[in-house]
Each structure stands twice: as structure tokens, then as C-alpha cells.
Amino acid sequence: MRIGALVPLTRPGWVQAGRHLLAGLELAVREVNDSGGIAGRPLELVVRDTAADPQKAAAAVDELASLGVAALAGEYHSVVARAAAARADALGLPFLCSSAVLDALTEQPTEWVARLAPAQSHGWRIYADFLLSAGHSRIAVATQSSVYWASGARILRDHLAPRGGTVIELDMGALDPTAVCDELVGSRATALLLLVGIPEPAVSIVKAVRRDQRLAEILIGAPAGQPEFAEWATLLGDDGAAIPFLRYLPEHLSPLGARVEKTLYERLTETPSFVAFEGYDTITVLADVLRSDGVDRASTAASWSRVAVEGTRGQIRFSRTPDISVRQWAWPPVQVVDRDPAAPDRFRILHAG
Structure with missing residues (x-):
């Protein structure tokens, strides 16, 4: 019984x-097979690297559909997941999106696609509330050209404006990190959000701001989660601490979550991110659906509304949510966290929503 997995494994994708x-997906598949598989049949993960390329992802969906996979799983990058979701919808292939958050995964409402990650509008509004509660109402955003970054900037602006907040956009297509510092001084912003890729230009911006004495009091934030992975700490060291970001984990893991965390740590040789838990939960849901409804694709798509599965971060159910075109888990736990300046490998929970 095959499940197609879409995962960014090479640059320019976010490889970590x-x-x-993939570690979360593979662990869950192994556990399903160790417990007897699906109706006595082993589950097989057929992995395709999307490399953050929407066209490559769409071609992978076509290939996986031709191979007879029962469903699709995975993908991290929102613009890539959107291309995969559109193709899956057109082909009538169930797709459970693990990590991508862009609200409009498909142009029109569809029954073929469901999502575990919270929609961008949900998480980023929580982040905006955190900024306001911390006393930041004049926010600069360093942004690159992308549907995802443009959507994030719009969500922040729409949420902050009625509450007295202001969003000042800094176009990284026209500015270098030194010019960003000058713009920040002139704008009187008290916070700078990184709506840009990693490692560059995010790393260079952080280094420039940290070294500019005029900006000693400014908060640097990264709602998209760039500081979540060890690569961030490796590249920035102490400069990468105290940069709040969104993470989709509860304050305390359930016994299932704690067990999975331990096993993932052994496989990854580093603390598993929330993305690893999303991978594990994806297969947990699909295995439950396949046990109940078999490999018929239409039956799988029709079953999203009946799902009630205990995942690593709580009970997973899908519903129709206003302005979201796919079946949505509303909502996974959302935290705003940062790396502790006293110990950058340790995370501090600053806000929860």
C-alpha cells in the first residue's frame, strides 16, 4: 500500500x-508496519524531492498518481504545496498536507485536500497579538517577492491596523542589510520581522542589525520559523537568540508525543522540530483512514470529515473553516518561542494561542 511523500531534500529547498x-513520515510508517500494516499489507513511502520547485512538485504528483499511490503526504514550502494541491485536486488524488500554511492552498474549495498545519492567517495573527502585548506597534518587515511573504505582510497589516499598529515594508529586492539598518533608524520601528529566506538574506540581516549600535533596542522576529532548526544556531550563534518565531507544539507533550520525540531524537541526532511531529501525525491520520476505507481514493477524500485520531500534539479532526479552501485541522497548538540567550539550544515559550 503506497503513499507518495513530497519533501524538500535539496537546495533551494529548506533541506533541514x-x-x-521525512524523519517523522518514515518513523510513523515503520510503526504502522511493525504493528501489522494496513489489513496485513505493509505501508510503503514513495519519496520525491520537491527542492522548493512548484513545477517539480506538480510533475511528482503526476508520477506518483501513475504509480498508484493511495494518497499524497508532506511538503513544507507553501508555494510548492499549493502547486501540488492544485494537481492533486485535478487528478482526484487525496493529499494530506503536513506543514505548508498558505491559506489558499487551492483556488476553489476541494474535498481532495486536507491540512494538518494551521493556516497562515491563524498563526500570524497570534504572532501579531504577541507583538502588541510586548509593546510593539510600529513594525518593519524585511520582505522578498513571494506569494507567501506577501500574504504574511498582508495578514500582519490587516490585523495590526485596527489595533493602532503600523507595518512598514522593506523590499529586500532593493536593499542590502546595511541599507535595512538605515531604513530602520529612519522609520522609528521597534521591531523588524524577517519575511525572507534562510540562510540568505536572513543571516546577513540579523548580523547587520545586531552590530548596529543605533538598533540595540530593536526586536528581531521571524514568524515563519527560521530559528526553529539547528542550522540557525550554527550560522548565527548568540546573534540568533531572542528572535521570536512561531512553533506548532503544545507546552507539554502527551505520552505519545514524548515517546515519538525520544525516537525522533535518536534518528535525527538533534532535537526534533514541530515539522517532524507534523510528518508523524500525517501518516497516523492516513493509516487510520486507509484501515477504515481501504485504498479507494474517493473514499479517502470523503473520510476527512470523519477523522478523529490522537496525534502527537492532540486529537486531530478536520473541518470546514471560513476562507480556507481545504479540510483543516482547526487548530493545532500554536506558540511564540525564541532561543534563550543564556543557552541558545534551549527554547523559551513567550506566548501561546
Whole structure:
């Protein structure tokens, strides 16, 4: 019984995120097979590298559909997941999206696609509330050209404006990190959000701001989660601490979550990110659906609304959510956390929503 897995495993994809996502997917598949598989049949993961390329992802969906997979799983990058979701919808292939958050995964409502990650509008509004509660109402955003970053900037602006907040956009297509510092001084912003890729230009921006004495009091934030992975601490060291970001984990893991965390740590040789848990939960849901409804694709798509599965981060159910075109888990736990300046390998929970 085959499940197709879409994962960014090479650049320009976020390789460490892909590695964590795949670790979670593979661990759950192994556990399903250790417990007897699906109706006595082993589950097989057929992995395709998307490399953050929407066209490559769409072609992979076509290939996986032709191979007879029962469903698709995975993907981290939102613009890539959107291309995969559109193709899956057109082919009538169930797709459980693990990690991508862009609200509009498909142009029109569909029954073929469901999602575990919270929608961008949900998480980023929580982040905006955190900023306001911390006394930041004049926010600069360093942003690159992308549907995802543009959507994030719009969510922040729409949420902050009625509450007295202001969003000032800094176009990284026209500015270098030194110019960003000058713009920040002139704008009187008290916070700078990184709506940019990793490692560059995010790393260079952080280094420039940290070394500019005029900006000693400014908060640097990264709602998209760039500081979640060990790569961030390796590249930035102490400069990468105290940069709040969104993470989709509860304050305390359930016994299942704690067991999975321990096993993932052994496989990854580093603390598993929330993305690894999303991968594990994806297979947990699909295995439950396949046990109940078999490999018929239409039956799988029709079963999203009946799912009630205990995942690593709580009970997973899918529903129709306003302005979201796919079946959505509403909602996974959301935290705003940062790396502790006293110990950058340790995370501090700053806000929860």
C-alpha cells in the first residue's frame, strides 16, 4: 500500500525542514508496519524531492498518481504545496498536507485536500497579538517577492491596523542589510520581522542589525520559523537568540508525543522540530483512514470529515473553516518561542494561542 511523500531534500529547498519532515513520515510508517500494516499489507513511502520547485512538485504528483499511490503526504514550502494541491485536486488524488500554511492552498474549495498545519492567517495573527502585548506597534518587515511573504505582510497589516499598529515594508529586492539598518533608524520601528529566506538574506540581516549600535533596542522576529532548526544556531550563534518565531507544539507533550520525540531524537541526532511531529501525525491520520476505507481514493477524500485520531500534539479532526479552501485541522497548538540567550539550544515559550 503506497503513499507518495513530497519533501524538500535539496537546495533551494529548506533541506533541514525536509529532513525533519521525512524523519517523522518514515518513523510513523515503520510503526504502522511493525504493528501489522494496513489489513496485513505493509505501508510503503514513495519519496520525491520537491527542492522548493512548484513545477517539480506538480510533475511528482503526476508520477506518483501513475504509480498508484493511495494518497499524497508532506511538503513544507507553501508555494510548492499549493502547486501540488492544485494537481492533486485535478487528478482526484487525496493529499494530506503536513506543514505548508498558505491559506489558499487551492483556488476553489476541494474535498481532495486536507491540512494538518494551521493556516497562515491563524498563526500570524497570534504572532501579531504577541507583538502588541510586548509593546510593539510600529513594525518593519524585511520582505522578498513571494506569494507567501506577501500574504504574511498582508495578514500582519490587516490585523495590526485596527489595533493602532503600523507595518512598514522593506523590499529586500532593493536593499542590502546595511541599507535595512538605515531604513530602520529612519522609520522609528521597534521591531523588524524577517519575511525572507534562510540562510540568505536572513543571516546577513540579523548580523547587520545586531552590530548596529543605533538598533540595540530593536526586536528581531521571524514568524515563519527560521530559528526553529539547528542550522540557525550554527550560522548565527548568540546573534540568533531572542528572535521570536512561531512553533506548532503544545507546552507539554502527551505520552505519545514524548515517546515519538525520544525516537525522533535518536534518528535525527538533534532535537526534533514541530515539522517532524507534523510528518508523524500525517501518516497516523492516513493509516487510520486507509484501515477504515481501504485504498479507494474517493473514499479517502470523503473520510476527512470523519477523522478523529490522537496525534502527537492532540486529537486531530478536520473541518470546514471560513476562507480556507481545504479540510483543516482547526487548530493545532500554536506558540511564540525564541532561543534563550543564556543557552541558545534551549527554547523559551513567550506566548501561546
